[in-house]
Amino acid sequence: xxxxxxxxxxxxxxxxxxxxxxxxxxxxxxxxxxxxxxxxxxxxxxxxxxxxxxxxxxxxxxxxxxxxxxxxxxxxxxxxxxxxxxxxxxxxxxxxxxxxxxxxxxxxxxxxxxxxxxxxxxxxxxxxxxxxxxxxxxxxxxxxxxxxxxxxxxxxxxxxxxxxxxxxxxxxxxxxxxxxxxxxxxxxxxxxxxxxxxxxxxxxxxxxxxxxxxxxxxxxxxxxxxxxxxxxxxxxxxxxxxxxxxxxxxxxxxxxxxxxxxxxxxxxxxxxxxxxxxxxxxxxxxxxxxxxxxxxxxxxxxxxxxxxxxxxxxxxxxxxxxxxxxxxxxxxxxxxxxxxxxxxxxxxxxxxxxxxxxxxxxxxxxxxxxxxxxxxxxxxxxxxxxxxxxxxxxxxxxxxxxxxxxxxxxxxxxxxxxxxxxxxxxxxxxxxxxxxxxxxxxxxxxxxxxx
Amino acid sequence: xxxxxxxxxxxxxxxxxxxxxxxxxxxxxxxxxxxxxxxxxxxxxxxxxxxxxxxxxxxxxxxxxxxxxxxxxxxxxxxxxxxxxxxxxxxxxxxxxxxxxxxxxxxxxxxxxxxxxxxxxxxxxxxxxxxxxxxxxxxxxxxxxxxxxxxxxxxxxxxxxxxxxxxxxxxxxxxxxxxxxxxxxxxxxxxxxxxxxxxxxxxxxxxxxxxxxxxxxxxxxxxxxxxxxxxxxxxxxxxxxxxxxxxxxxxxxxxxxxxxxxxxxxxxxxxxxxxxxxxxxxxxxx
Numbered sequence: 048x049x050x051x052x053x054x055x056x057x058x059x060x061x062x063x064x065x066x067x068x069x070x071x072x073x074x075x076x077x078x079x080x081x082x083x084x085x086x087x088x089x090x091x092x093x094x095x096x097x098x099x100x101x102x103x104x105x106x107x108x109x110x111x112x113x114x115x116x117x118x119x120x121x122x123x124x125x126x127x128x129x130x131x132x133x134x135x136x137x138x139x140x141x142x143x144x145x146x147x148x149x150x151x152x153x154x155x156x157x158x159x160x161x162x163x164x165x166x167x168x169x170x171x172x173x174x175x176x177x178x179x180x181x182x183x184x185x186x187x188x189x190x191x192x193x194x195x196x197x198x199x200x201x202x203x204x205x206x207x208x209x210x211x212x213x214x215x216x217x218x219x220x221x222x223x224x225x226x227x228x229x230x231x232x233x234x235x236x237x238x239x240x241x242x243x244x245x246x247x248x249x250x251x252x253x254x255x256x257x258x259x260x261x262x263x264x265x266x267x268x269x270x271x272x273x274x275x276x277x278x279x280x281x282x283x284x285x286x287x288x289x290x291x292x293x294x295x296x297x298x299x300x301x302x303x304x305x306x307x308x309x310x311x312x313x314x315x316x317x318x319x320x321x322x323x324x325x326x327x328x329x330x331x332x333x334x335x336x337x338x339x340x341x342x343x344x345x346x347x348x349x350x351x352x353x354x355x356x357x358x359x360x361x362x363x364x365x366x367x368x369x370x371x372x373x374x375x376x377x378x379x380x381x382x383x384x385x386x387x388x389x390x391x392x393x394x395x396x397x398x399x400x401x402x403x404x405x406x407x408x409x410x411x412x413x414x415x416x417x418x419x420x421x422x423x424x425x426x427x428x429x430x431x432x433x434x435x436x437x438x439x440x441x442x443x444x445x446x447x448x449x450x451x452x453x454x455x456x457x458x459x460x461x462x463x464x465x466x467x468x469x470x471x472x473x474x475x476x477x478x479x480x481x482x483x484x485x486x487x488x489x490x491x492x493x494x495x496x497x498x
Numbered sequence: 499x500x501x502x503x504x505x506x507x508x509x510x511x512x513x514x515x516x517x518x519x520x521x522x523x524x525x526x527x528x529x530x531x532x533x534x535x536x537x538x539x540x541x542x543x544x545x546x547x548x549x550x551x552x553x554x555x556x557x558x559x560x561x562x563x564x565x566x567x568x569x570x571x572x573x574x575x576x577x578x579x580x581x582x583x584x585x586x587x588x589x590x591x592x593x594x595x596x597x598x599x600x601x602x603x604x605x606x607x608x609x610x611x612x613x614x615x616x617x618x619x620x621x622x623x624x625x626x627x628x629x630x631x632x633x634x635x636x637x638x639x640x641x642x643x644x645x646x647x648x649x650x651x652x653x654x655x656x657x658x659x660x661x662x663x664x665x666x667x668x669x670x671x672x673x674x675x676x677x678x679x680x681x682x683x684x685x686x687x688x689x690x691x692x693x694x695x696x697x698x699x700x701x702x703x704x705x706x707x708x709x710x711x712x713x714x715x716x717x718x719x720x721x722x723x724x725x726x727x728x729x730x731x732x733x734x735x736x737x738x739x740x741x742x743x744x745x746x747x748x749x750x751x752x753x754x755x756x757x758x759x760x761x762x763x764x765x766x767x768x769x770x771x772x773x774x775x776x777x778x779x780x781x782x783x784x
Contacts, residue, residue, distance in 0.1 A: 083530045090532075127537065146577060147560060152531070161560035162580075163616045163643065167573035173618035184620035186571050192563060209568065 089156045093195050096203065097124040097150075097158070103131070104203065105224040107291040109217055110169055110188040111210075112300040115178065116275020117291025118187070119235060120166055121224050124148060134165035135235040135292060143229075151192075157208060160191040167191055178273045193219055217300060235292035241315050241322075242270055242277075242290060242297060243370075244336075248320035250373035250484060250492040252334070253341025254279040258305050259329035264341040267334050268472045269370050280471040281342050296322055305330040338373075338490040344468045346481070347435045350400045351428045359467075359483070359495035360397035363414075365475045369494040371482050376493045379455040386451045391415030396493065398437075398459070398483070400426070407437065409459055411452055420444050422456055434464030434486040463487040469497075541581060548588060549612070553605050557584055559614045565636070566615065575616035575642040583614060583642045583656070589781050590657050591664065594774040599765045607671050607763075609637040609664075616643035625692045629659035634670035637663045650782045654726050657778065661722035669714065674758045680713045682747050687712055700739045703747030720748070721755045724767070728775050 078085060097104070103123030109116065123131040123143075130148040134140045146164035151157050160166055168176075169189020177183040193205035196218070203221035210216035244252055254265040265279040270290070278287045291298040295314055302311035303324070310332045313322035321335035350357055366372065367380075384392045395412040402408070409422040424437040437460045442449050449456075459465065463486040470480040478496035485491035538546070541559075549555045558565065561574040575583070595604045609631065619627040619640040630638045639659055646652050683703040688694065691710040699707045709719035724732055739745045759767040 081530070087530060087532070149536075149560070153563075159561055159563075160574075161562075162574050163576040167616070170571040170573050171617050172571035172620040174620065174624070183624075184571070184622060188571070191561070191573065208563065 086152055086156060089195060089197075090150055090152055093156055093158065093203070094150050096198065098126055100223040102226050102229065103224045104221040105228050106219055106221045107298050107300075108166070108169070108189070108219055109289045109291070109300040110190070110207070112217055112289040113287055114182075114274065114276060114289075115187055116289035117298055117300060118169060118275075119232065119291055119293070121229055121232060122221070123224075130160065130164065132160075132164040132166065133229065133232055134168065135232055136165060136168045138233070138236060140165045140168060141233045156195045158193045158195060158205065231294040234294035238292040238294070238297065238315065239272060241317075241320065242292070243272065244270070245320060246336070246370055246373055249336030250338045250375070250490045251340050252336050252370075254303075254332065254334050255341070256303060256305055256332045257330065266342050266471065268470070269474075278471060282344055285471055303332045305332060339488045340466055340468070340484060342468070343433050343466060345433060346469045347428060347433055347465075347467045350426070350435055350467055352401065352426050354401055356402050357400045358397060358498040359400075359481045360395050360498050361493050361495045362395050363393060366494045366496070369474050371470065371480070371492060371494040373484075373490050373492040375458075375490045376455075379458065379491075383451055383455060387413070387417070388415070391417045396455070396459075396495075397498070398495070406440075409437070409456065420449060420452060422449070422452075422460075424460060429464055432464065432486060434466055436462065436464035458485050458491040458493075459483065461485050461487060461491075541577070544581060545584065549584065553592060553608060555604075555608055555610060555612055557612045557614070559642075562613075565611070565613050566638070567619075570619055571617070572615050572619060572640070573617045575614050579616065579643050579645060580614060582647055583639070583645050584612075586645070586647060586653060586656060586781055587612065587639075587660055590653075590774055590777045591660050594770060594777050595664075597773050598770040599763060603763070603765075607668060609635055609667055611636040613638040614642045615640045617641065618644075623692055628655070629663040631663040631666035631670070634667050637667065639663075647781055650778075653778065653782055657774075658722055658726045661725045661774070662718045665718040665721045666714070668763070669717065672762045674717055674762075675754060676713050676717075679717060679751065679754055682750050683716075686710055687716075697738075700735070700748070701741045701744050703741075703744040703751075705735070705748055705751075716751070717755065720751045721767075724752065724755070725771050725774050726778070727771075729768075729771070 080088070103121060105119065105121050107117040107119050110118075118134055118136050120132060120134045125131075128147055128149065129145055131143045131145050133143050144164055146160065147162040149159045149161045151159050166189065169187040170191065171186040172184045173186075174183055176186045178187060182188065188209075190207035190209040192208035194208055194211050196204040196206060198204065199220075201223060205219040205221065206216055207219065246252075252267045254267045256263045256265075263281075265281045265284075265286070268278045268280060270277040275290050276287060277290060278285055280286065289300045291300070293312075297313045297315070299311050299313065302309035305326055306328075308326040308330050310324035310326050310330070313324045313332070313334065315322050319336065321333055323331060323333040323335075325331045348354075361372075363380075372380075380393060387393070392414045393411065394414045395410070397410040397412065398407070399405070399410065400407050405423065407424050407426045409424060411420045411422075413419070421443040423440040423442070425440050427436050427438070428434070429436060439460055466482075466484040466486050468482050468484075470482055473480055474494070476496060478498070481495050481497055483493050483495060545557045549557045559575055559580040566572055592604050613636060615638060617640065621627060626640070628640055632638070637660065639656070641656075644652065645656055686699070686702040686704055688710050691699075691707050694707040694710060696707045699705075699710055702710075704710050704716065705720045705723045709716040723735075727735065736745055736748065739748070756767045759765045759770070
């Protein structure tokens with residue numbers, strides 16, 4: 048009996064195992080094809096589409112739009128694994144150059160530029176190629192293995208392999224190029240002086256964003272060509288933007304959000320030096336000039352009567368070429384220098400606020416041995432206008448001696464007062480920059496260091 | 499017995515069921531991956547006939563993210579820089595070793611792969627990495643795009659790199675007497691070698707400042723500097739050292755190198771140097 052039971056249990060157990068062993072393990076397929084088939088399909092799709100555009104593709108590559116601008120690249124692929132390329136990285140990179148490319152299958156499908164061409168200029172880690180000290184050994188943070196993310200409206204969407212894991216990394220879009228794009232590539236460089244800007248169009252440069260009804264304004268700060276990076280700021284925010292050039296304007300990244308529209312393509316207007324991106328329903332963004340400040344700050348309060356001593360000073364030559372000196376300001380300084388003997392020049396214009404002994408005064412200092420001239424003033428604030436008004440309280444020198452300074456001095460002591468603003472940029476030295484502007488908006492604005 | 503027979507039959511039936519039940523699995527078909535060999539260019543064919551066939555070395559110049567450090571900002575070489583670089587490597591390094599060590603020497607002990615990188619490999623301390631030898635298998639050479647075969651200093655630096663890295667490959671295959679070497683100038687090694695000058699390092703018994711990073715680099719630097727220098731140039735280096743002890747220390751290290759080549763590979767190190775010198779002159783002048 049014992050043996051019989053043992054066999055019975057064994058057989059039952061064995062049968063149970065067999066009936067469960069062949070359970071159907073197949074899972075319901077979410078896709079028609081296997082992952083390998085889908086990857087292969089994507090690979091051949093990319094291979095084919097790259098060859099479809101007769102004049103190749105154009106991409107403005109922003110390697111890191113938190114610190115660098117965009118570089119326009121043109122690509123023309125051929126079926127034998129060769130690619131012709133040109134870029135506006137520098138003036139020697141605009142002629143076409145041929146190298147190899149490959150479509151590689153890894154965790155995803157990627158386009159790889161396998162031998163050196165223009166795009167590799169962005170990943171040159173030699174010390175001389177670093178755009179800033181912080182980027183030593185990293186060049187322009189570029190990549191040349193682009194993971195393929197599919198198509199959108201005839202555009203090919205990629206992400207750089209190096210940064211694809213970062214959810215904030217931006218797309219690289221290949222759009223169909225035209226023969227005009229190839230012909231005009233070197234015209235991108237002609238846009239650089241316009242981006243740097245010129246204050247002949249106004250004492251202030253700002254960014255004006257209109258969403259159809261309301262207007263928001265920012266200062267547009269001086270632009271750095273080596274990084275192709277700039278910024279726009281108001282009292283509470285500091286927004287960096289990378290800039291890429293085109294023959295008729297600029298492309299920016301990150302794009303400016305107006306309502307639910309993203310504006311990034313700006314067209315240059317040579318008549319007023321402005322760049323404008325136009326959306327729909329009255330939305331627009333415009334980098335433009337005005338004698339009226341775009342941002343008025345509360346910084347004047349720190350210079351009001353009763354505050355501790357503060358000194359700001361225009362210092363030649365560090366601040367001579369500052370773009371935030373308006374044309375009127377430069378002309379007045381030039382006029383003073385022209386009136387001085389050849390061995391002398393204006394070295395500083397300093398405003399000392401709230402000195403314990405002498406109150407507030409404007410000092411004019413000279414190179415070449417000429418004695419300092421001081422203009423004592425009284426101050427009052429106009430809180431409604433956010434200005435400080437400097438009023439004459441006597442000079443250290445007689446009328447004949449101070450005559451040469453009269454016109455410049457009249458701007459600083461004008462009855463409407465001065466806008467005093469701490470700027471978001473520095474020039475040459477690390478000192479904070481303050482600008483002093485005539486509050487009558489006549490176009491006078493002078494740049495000073497906080498001393 | 500009856501019962502046992504009955505269960506025997508059942509057991510056989512179950513056994514057959516077990517063997518047959520899961521037999522209808524799909525058999526693997528042809529691979530879906532594309533295994534077609536890419537078209538070979540003239541350059542690829544040249545590499546095959548000058549590296550792959552004679553030395554069993556794969557010279558890789560196209561970018562492959564798996565053979566480089568992706569945290570660095572590097573780029574592949576310009577196409578027309580590849581062959582000149584490989585010719586220099588072939589003439590000065592491979593041929594010198596083949597002549598002195600025997601035709602099969604490099605074939606047996608060689609990196610299986612030479613990876614060419616066009617750009618500079620910058621380190622955070624401001625130095626540049628010129629070459630890397632990995633696991634006795636792969637040598638990566640950087641700055642191929644800067645190579646100019648008419649410029650002896652540039653050629654010498656490039657060859658210095660490959661001689662240095664190949665010494666590592668040899669060491670990774672057959673170790674040298676690291677303990678004995680370490681006793682010669684034990685106090686001169688430093689992690690901040692890049693802040694030292696070569697002149698000052700020579701006064702401490704090191705052939706270069708980089709030799710001070712550790713014993714293994716010291717060996718590779720000592721051997722490779724002798725290999726890329728003429729007999730007279732090396733004598734001048736020794737003569738320029740004012741410390742008699744430092745000079746003697748470098749010569750002790752030189753003796754270990756010579757002994758290592760003789761005992762481990764039965765190779766006359768000085769003959770190798772003369773051959774490399776002859777081939778270098780050929781490259782620069784032709």
